[in-house]
Amino acid sequence: MRERVDRVIRSDAVLTPAGFVPGAVTITGGAVTAILPIDEPVDTRPIAESGLSDGAATDLRLPTGRVLLPGLVDTHVHVNEPGRTDWEGFASATRAAAAGGVTTLIDMPLNSIPPTTTVRGLELKRAAAGPQASVDVGFWGGAVPGNLGTLRDLHDAGVFGFKAFLSPSGVDEFPALSSAELLTAAAEIAAFGGLLLVHAEDPAELDAAPPAHGRSYAGFLASRPPQAETSAIDRVIDAVRRTGVRAHILHLSAGAALPRLRAARAAGLPITVETCPHYLSFAAEQIPDGATAFKCCPPIRDAANRELLWAALLDGTIDFVASDHSPATRELKLGHDGDFGLAWGGISGLELSLPAVWTAARASGIGLDGVLGWMSAATARFAGLPGKGSIRPGADADLVSFAPEESFTVDVGALRHKNPVSAFDGATLTGRVHTTWLAGAVVHDTGVGDDGTSGATSPAASAHPERPPRGALLRRQTPKP
DSSP states (O other): OOOOBSEEEEEEEEEETTEEEEEEEEEETTEEEEEEOTTOOOOBOOHHHHTOOSOOOSEEEOOTTOEEEEOEEEEEEOOOTTTOTTTOOHHHHHHHHHHTTEEEEEEOSOSSSSOSSSHHHHHHHHHHHTTTOSSEEEEOEEOOGGGTTOHHHHHHHTOSOEEEESSOOSSTTSOOOOHHHHHHHHHHHHHTTOEEEEEOOOHHHHHHSOOOOSSOHHHHHHHSOHHHHHHHHHHHHHHHHHHOOEEEEOSOOOGGGHHHHHHHHHTTOOEEEEEOHHHHHOOGGGOOTTOGGGOOSSOOOOHHHHHHHHHHHHHTSSOEEOOOBOOOOHHHHHTTTTOTTTSOOOBOOGGGHHHHHHHHHHHTTOOHHHHHIIIIIHHHHHHTOTTSSSOSTTSBOOEEEEEEEEEEEOOGGGSSSSSSOOTTTTOEEEEEEEEEEETTEEEEETTTBOOOOOSOEEEEOOOOTTSSOOOOEEEEOOOOO
16 A cells, blocks of 8 residues: 555646656655556545645645646846845745746845855845745855955855856946956856856947937847847857856847857857746837836847747757846836836846746747746756756655636736836736645645745755756745644
8 A cells, every 4th residue: 555645736737757647746745756647546644744734635636727837946036135125025036936836946146235245145145035935045146356266165155156247237236247357257167167157248339339318119229239148148158168167148138149159059068048038028129118117138129039039949059948037116117207228127027937938939839848848847957956847756846736728917016026017017928827836835826825935944955966066955844733
């Protein structure tokens, strides 16, 4: 007779590494233990014995029309706490993540104060996240001129890698690296097998472009031309070639950069690439003048460029999709009468990433399994999280009940991130997250509320067998009854 389990979730369509299958996913101790035939009887423990206290059934069958997916891993999120918690914070960001099916996020080293450029800054981030996080949280470190030579300390303390800007970041406490400093950082990070992430826009190209001012979106787009990305990416490729560092291009917007990235990868250079839901969903032709909710850097480009990004996802040149959730207060984003030169740049879309990408993919005949490959499996591999990104025995029981044919209109006031601003406001999207489980416990459910903020967290780390040690993941602990 089978041993008793903590919980079983049954679905007509469970996304496994082999594709969608009907099945009963059994969970014990926060991990998937088996995927059984959908109607196979399973003996579940009583709630008190299992340690679950979320009030949900221990043997659940998803309604017809819902599928069971692995939780998303979003490797590009700006939480901004401490220091700019009026922009966002761990409580609101992780609630939004859970509502969007994101069960693991990795926080960017800016725009918090202090930034995550020192071990002390990392400790402050962990202390802020610990009591508040609804999902598992990791942290990127930053590479800035003032901390070169000390990056190994941050690596050993548990960051997942190092983000650098080649152009001004927008905040004084996170300055950009010069060309020489980029090479210094790359060599330092390569020496301990770390990962370098780059915001790739060339400041010389930006300086040569007409400055952004006024309400014209076309004017803003001209201020950040594609050659700013292509030139900066050439610098990154050169640094990889000269130092051997593993490098990652963040939020690729310019399709013009794809041929040089294909050539670099064909030459065996260790370079990965991401793009974002807003680049895959919107086009410059659709953005009204004065609509500063759409401002981001690099910018949303035209429809032909968007199709190049989709093609690069399909052929593997772009490895995955991450949200680049970059929130700010309503005043910073919208309080300048539509002036793109003055508004803060960044798209708030953490909760909407999955339905946004699925809506666009579905319209092009791309399957949901492909979308999850880009937003869960590939991001988990990239971050070195072998327990994340798939539903299989031994993996973390991070799961999502998703209705792929259910449409809704985005109401920004109903989203869980802190400030009610998003470029997706008013958009009609297809695909709704109904329930999210983290380590087998409910952290979001549209039927019973979305309060998943209780419980303590503590750092935990392990090593991927084929990679250098990954960062330390702050795991949300299910509260005991």
